[in-house]
Each structure stands twice: as C-alpha cells, then as structure tokens.
Amino acid sequence: MNELADETKKAALPDIYSLSNLSRAEAREAWAAISACAAEERLRLVERMVEVAENDFEVDFGELFRLALEDDCADVRRVAVEGLWEDEDVRLIPPLIARLRDVDASVRAAAATSLGRFMLLGELGKIRPQPFQQTYQALLAAYAVADEVPAVRRRVLESLAYSGEETVARLIRQAYEDEDESMRVSAVFAMGRSADERWAPEALRELYHPNPAMRYEAARACGELGLETAITTLVELVDDVDSEVQEAAIWALGQIGGEEARRTLTACARSENEAVRSAAREALREFELLHGDMGAFLMFDFFDEDEEENDPW
Secondary structure, three states: OOOOOOOOOOOOHHHHHOOOOOOHHHHHHHHHHHHHHHHHHHHHHHHHHHHHHOOOOOOOOHHHHHOOOOOOOOOHHHHHHHHHOOOHHHHHHHHHHOOOOOHHHHHHHHHHHHHHHHHHHHHOOOOOOHHHHHHHHHHHHHOOOOOOOOOHHHHHHHHOOOOOHHHHHHHHHHHHHHHHHHHHHHHHEEEEEOEEEEEEEHHHHHHOOOOOOHHHHHHHHHHHHHOOHHHHHHHHOOOOHHHHHHHHHHHHHHOOOOOOHHHHHHHHOOOOOOOHHHHHHHHHHHHHHHHHHHHHHHEEEEEEEEHHHHOOO
C-alpha cells in the first residue's frame, strides 16, 4: 500500500490488480492504509483503478469504490461514483442517494448520472419496485431543489427520463422551454432516452439548430426514437462541420434502418476519414443486429477483409 501511494513511483499494474476482487474485510484494511495518504495520492490511485477497470472487465474494485464514496476529498468521491458505473447491485442505491445530497456539485452530478441505470432497470422490471421507487423519488426531490446548479439538474433530468410517468414528461417540457440553452440540450437528450414518440416534432426541429451540441443530441434522439422521417436530414448531417454531430448522425441511421440509411452507411464505411469510417462500420453492425439486413453485415465484413489484404503488417 505504501508503494501504491508513493508519488515518486508510478504504481505498476500488478500492484493495482492485487487490489481487485477483495473481500469486504480486505477492502477495509486496504482502504485504511490508503486513507492515511494525502488526498492527491488517494485520487491518483482511485483514478488508476477506474482506468484499469475500463480496460479489463475481469477486475473488480467495487468494494474499494464503495469505501471511497465516503472519502473527505470530493474528487475521490466523484471518481468512486464513476468507477461503479456498471454495478447493478440495488444495495448501491442508498449510498448513491446520499451522494446526490453531497456538498460538492460535481459529486451530485455524478451520482445523478449513476442512478440513471437503476431507473432503466426499474422500467425494464429487472429490479424490485421498492428500490426503483426509492431511486425515482430521490431524483424527483433532487430536481425540485430550488437553488440547485444547472449542471446537476441536467443530469437528474437525464436519469429521470427513463421513467414513463407524466410527471417526468412535464419536467422535460419545462426544461425544453428553459432560458438556459444547456437545459434545453438536456431536454432533447431526455426526449430520446424516454423512447416516447410524442417528442418526435421537437427532435426533428432541433436537427437544424445552430448549436452543434443541440444537433448532436437531436440526432441521437431521432435514432433512439426510430424516426424514419429524420433519415433525409440525418444523411445531410453526415457531412456536418462538427465531427461529433457526424458520428451521432451515422449512429442514428444505423438505429433507424431503411435502404437510404444503408446506402449512406455503406458509402461512409469507405470514407477516407478514419472516425467516419469507424463509426459507419459500427453502425452497419448495429443495422444488421437491429434490422436483420444481412447485406449490410456482409458488406461490413467485406470491408474488413479488404483492409486485411492491403495491410502491410
């Protein structure tokens, strides 16, 4: 533990891996040693654990991340929340709700985002009603805090969007009419996440918005809502000046499907732009999985084989 916390050394991966899959008792012992280090060292270690976990699905630092949720340093708490992003254990809901009331806004925002997966699990019937309602009510209460900063309210709304309750639909409508453009961007994000076609007119309208952040979310929303009426505009957005908007449009075409979408994605899969080419090939894979278009999938395979034949390595 002293070596891992030593700022003069870069902790080796084997040392980081030794902290994986600890029992609760082992995690407490390890965290007691980590807690004796300076905040900067604790943060560095927790960040490295998150980095390793993102690249290796076999590691599990969950017990340590849970303990880090109570750390004195706000950045450590925030990174710990982010480190638990795949954990679907409903016992995690109460500590995340506690962080939803954290003194630090960045921690509250991270907790609000993290609780979104439990909203989705509840809507899908994959967790029991009690923890689902606990999550829903906590997010509603957080959104109702009068002096909450927009960054937190945005994340709360985005997580609430999984709910089909009319209360949430009203909140999305209010956010869409907010003076703060960032709130309107999150409202469009929420429209797509809601999977409610009532928002089709708004999503289509915002595809033409001058703000690329809004065009991006509108493109994603059209894909999530499966709006065939958006295909022509999405094809135009494939050539948008903003690269992220381009990739969002490509992703949406793969979700919606149809012959025009397939032709566009096939062309993009041969683009000289590496980011566009990669996004299109992934979209073609999604296209086949969602729409059963074996032609698109075979074309995707053909591209890969063609590249392998020309690969000098």
